[in-house]
Amino acid sequence: MREVAITGLGQTPVGEHWDTSLRALAADAARAALDDAGLATVDALYVGNTYGAAFSSQSQIGALAADYAGLHGVEAFAVEAGEASGGAALRAGYLAVASGAVESVMVLGVEKSSDTVGTAHIAARNVSLDADYEAIHGATLPALAALLMRRYMHEYRVVLAAFEPFSINAHANGKLNPGAMYRNLLKPGAFGKAPVVADPVNLFDSAPDGDGAAAVILTSAAQAADLVPHPVRITGSAGASDTLALHDRRNLLDLNAVRLSTNRALAEAGITREAVDLFEAHDAFTILTVLALEAAGFAEAGRGWVLAQDGGIGLTGSLPLSTFGGLKARGNPIGATGVYQAVEAALQLRGEAGPNQVPDARIALIQSIGGLGSSVFSHVLQGKC
Amino acid sequence: MREVAITGLGQTPVGEHWDTSLRALAADAARAALDDAGLATVDALYVGNTYGAAFSSQSQIGALAADYAGLHGVEAFAVEAGEASGGAALRAGYLAVASGAVESVMVLGVEKSSDTVGTAHIAARNVSLDADYEAIHGATLPALAALLMRRYMHEYRVVLAAFEPFSINAHANGKLNPGAMYRNLLKPGAFGKAPVVADPVNLFDSAPDGDGAAAVILTSAAQAADLVPHPVRITGSAGASDTLALHDRRNLLDLNAVRLSTNRALAEAGITREAVDLFEAHDAFTILTVLALEAAGFAEAGRGWVLAQDGGIGLTGSLPLSTFGGLKARGNPIGATGVYQAVEAALQLRGEAGPNQVPDARIALIQSIGGLGSSVFSHVLQGKC
Numbered sequence: 015m016r017e018v019a020i021t022g023l024g025q026t027p028v029g030e031h032w033d034t035s036l037r038a039l040a041a042d043a044a045r046a047a048l049d050d051a052g053l054a055t056v057d058a059l060y061v062g063n064t065y066g067a068a069f070s071s072q073s074q075i076g077a078l079a080a081d082y083a084g085l086h087g088v089e090a091f092a093v094e095a096g097e098a099s100g101g102a103a104l105r106a107g108y109l110a111v112a113s114g115a116v117e118s119v120m121v122l123g124v125e126k127s128s129d130t131v132g133t134a135h136i137a138a139r140n141v142s143l144d145a146d147y148e149a150i151h152g153a154t155l156p157a158l159a160a161l162l163m164r165r166y167m168h169e170y171r172v173v174l175a176a177f178e179p180f181s182i183n184a185h186a187n188g189k190l191n192p193g194a195m196y197r198n199l200l201k202p203g204a205f206g207k208a209p210v211v212a213d214p215v216n217l218f219d220s221a222p223d224g225d226g227a228a229a230v231i232l233t234s235a236a237q238a239a240d241l242v243p244h245p246v247r248i249t250g251s252a253g254a255s256d257t258l259a260l261h262d263r264r265n266l267l268d269l270n271a272v273r274l275s276t277n278r279a280l281a282e283a284g285i286t287r288e289a290v291d292l293f294e295a296h297d298a299f300t301i302l303t304v305l306a307l308e309a310a311g312f313a314e315a316g317r318g319w320v321l322a323q324d325g326g327i328g329l330t331g332s333l334p335l336s337t338f339g340g341l342k343a344r345g346n347p348i349g350a351t352g353v354y355q356a357v358e359a360a361l362q363l364r365g366e367a368g369p370n371q372v373p374d375a376r377i378a379l380i381q382s383i384g385g386l387g388s389s390v391f392s393h394v395l396q397g398k399c
Numbered sequence: 400m401r402e403v404a405i406t407g408l409g410q411t412p413v414g415e416h417w418d419t420s421l422r423a424l425a426a427d428a429a430r431a432a433l434d435d436a437g438l439a440t441v442d443a444l445y446v447g448n449t450y451g452a453a454f455s456s457q458s459q460i461g462a463l464a465a466d467y468a469g470l471h472g473v474e475a476f477a478v479e480a481g482e483a484s485g486g487a488a489l490r491a492g493y494l495a496v497a498s499g500a501v502e503s504v505m506v507l508g509v510e511k512s513s514d515t516v517g518t519a520h521i522a523a524r525n526v527s528l529d530a531d532y533e534a535i536h537g538a539t540l541p542a543l544a545a546l547l548m549r550r551y552m553h554e555y556r557v558v559l560a561a562f563e564p565f566s567i568n569a570h571a572n573g574k575l576n577p578g579a580m581y582r583n584l585l586k587p588g589a590f591g592k593a594p595v596v597a598d599p600v601n602l603f604d605s606a607p608d609g610d611g612a613a614a615v616i617l618t619s620a621a622q623a624a625d626l627v628p629h630p631v632r633i634t635g636s637a638g639a640s641d642t643l644a645l646h647d648r649r650n651l652l653d654l655n656a657v658r659l660s661t662n663r664a665l666a667e668a669g670i671t672r673e674a675v676d677l678f679e680a681h682d683a684f685t686i687l688t689v690l691a692l693e694a695a696g697f698a699e700a701g702r703g704w705v706l707a708q709d710g711g712i713g714l715t716g717s718l719p720l721s722t723f724g725g726l727k728a729r730g731n732p733i734g735a736t737g738v739y740q741a742v743e744a745a746l747q748l749r750g751e752a753g754p755n756q757v758p759d760a761r762i763a764l765i766q767s768i769g770g771l772g773s774s775v776f777s778h779v780l781q782g783k784c
Contacts, residue, residue, distance in 0.1 A: 077481070253443070388462040
């Protein structure tokens with residue numbers, strides 16, 4: 015199996031891009047990644063997209079993006095794993111290059127969330143839930159996240175304020191990122207007074223859907239060394255799944271697919287979790303981050319929230335989280351989000367993260383979560399040692 | 400790169416399955432494939448599905464199918480490339496096993512077309528066209544196929560009756576297949592009198608959307624030799640893309656992605672097209688089969704229809720096509736169709752095709768086409784030599 019590296023990367027700002035289209039966003043990120051790698055084309059294009067059919071009445075986005083990015087004739091398909099589609103596309107690209115059958119792959123994530131607005135947006139968004147047992151009854155992702163959060167607070171006697179530092183950290187990092195959707199700071203105490211979305215999940219607790227596209231180009235590590243000054247190796251890659259419906263899980267507060275995929279990725283990379291210098295977590299809701307930190311082994315059950323106290327998750331903390339603002343402040347262009355994580359982690363490991371730089375970042379863990387832990391893809395990225 | 404083999408296969412009948420669900424169909428095919436391979440589980444599940452969100456309000460079908468098939472915790476994602484989603488999922492599975500990172504993969508295709516009916520079905524079906532330049536103007540896949548067919552008839556002075564033998568052949572083979580959606584013979588002459596769908600495309604010219612699921616289990620060829628008596632090797636695997644919008648193509652009648660993917664797959668397999676014993680073509684419309692035969696190099700431009708004269712595409716012909724009825728008579732469970740092709744070709748190469756058996760079948764070419772040639776995946780399968 016060949017070692018795989020990120021040889022180029024590109025991204026668009028995240029936001030409500032009313033003046034552009036799904037295909038134009040895809041082409042922008044793709045061209046930026048080609049420029050970064052110094053390549054004219056690639057052999058294959060795998061696209062992470064979650065809601066193209068539902069939001070934009072558009073599927074077959076692999077071939078469409080290939081055409082608009084100027085990658086004429088290349089192999090192309092889209093990968094879908096709910097909100098983890100970006101991470102799943104990265105996995106597909108990793109396997110293709112690792113196999114030796116494909117020399118260079120572009121993994122492109124794209125979502126045009128603003129193509130459908132209002133209640134139609136909410137209805138479209140629900141297709142990644144269990145259609146027969148959750149969505150049909152009116153459940154939404156924030157409503158189900160609220161059930162998990164309430165259960166967590168009850169089970170472990172945790173107060174709402176314990177979740178606040180995650181959002182404050184995300185916005186502090188987003189403020190430094192010119193491509194972030196939200197660049198405002200959250201004042202201490204504001205979290206507890208924010209309008210409620212689905213009690214106890216509030217507005218400052220939920221990541222905003224946004225428009226955006228991000229791309230990474232993967233080649234063999236050997237080829238990357240010839241092409242670019244700072245290749246970033248993907249040393250661990252793993253996926254895992256769990257039930258879609260929350261009621262089918264043995265323990266609501268145990269994200270088993272996070273545990274499985276994290277353990278597999280760390281084992282493949284041959285590292286312990288203590289070696290991880292930064293963690294791009296899927297912080298769609300603070301409760302999801304807390305549960306992921308616990309299932310990934312960074313904290314005991316019921317103690318994930320403690321990591322965020324006293325600056326522990328800041329850029330200079332013991333486990334920096336959401337270093338460019340995460341889903342919460344960079345914004346959540348859903349199917350693209352997992353690829354944004356790869357771009358951001360690669361910038362950190364190249365030492366090109368600017369004001370968002372984590373000092374001496376050498377090993378990053380990135381994690382893309384579909385639904386509330388139904389599809390999870392985890393990757394370990396490593397820069398120069 | 401490891402050699403990859405099909406080690407197990409399963410399928411449900413194709414039809415309008417009003418009494419069952421997307422997830423139940425998926426589970427049925429998955430369990431049949433596990434039984435066939437003699438395996439209890441696999442390491443990963445890649446699902447070909449095209450219209451889950453649009454027809455069934457369900458995405459994240461990878462994790463959902465894993466759960467209902469009893470493949471708890473496995474890596475899972477869905478692959479989408481329009482109507483070529485099944486072929487694209489097979490490609491993803493092939494790359495995963497070839498890489499050595501995954502020991503066993505189930506490639507599952509599933510579609511529940513009857514979850515949305517009538518005009519809503521037609522609207523949902525249009526998401527695989529170019530949303531901004533085709534679907535928005537009211538174009539449909541049959542209407543665009545009709546433009547290609549009319550152009551072909553004009554350009555090469557071919558009459559409608561020249562297309563009839565493709566449908567007659569598909570129904571003759573479908574009649575022998577107990578899992579086919581249509582098991583009636585087409586009487587000679589009926590084709591020309593069939594109700595028109597989009598002139599000149601008629602009812603007997605168009606494949607019916609159906610419900611169904613099919614699955615193949617892929618392992619290394621070395622492992623397959625230990626597990627089953629008749630493993631089938633995948634010796635060529637390739638994808639290619641073209642513009643979604645027909646108006647962006649240089650030559651409407653030249654399916655460039657068919658040419659590219661066929662040539663790549665044959666080259667990888669190290670065979671010439673003369674060595675192909677049967678071709679599972681994507682016969683959604685007879686014009687698509689004719690154009691695919693020409694682009695794949697089985698006939699000169701304008702002469703693809705000649706291959707079907709005098710029984711040349713029958714089970715004992717020089718190039719057997721649609722050996723279990725193809726999309727036209729077996730039925731077209733859209734995102735599953737590419738996986739049905741793999742199951743059917745594997746049955747042929749095992750010598751287990753029953754009354755549909757092609758004598759001495761050793762090499763099969765299967766081809767999955769999205770839109771009217773926008774996404775194409777071609778695979779070469781080989782049995783014992």
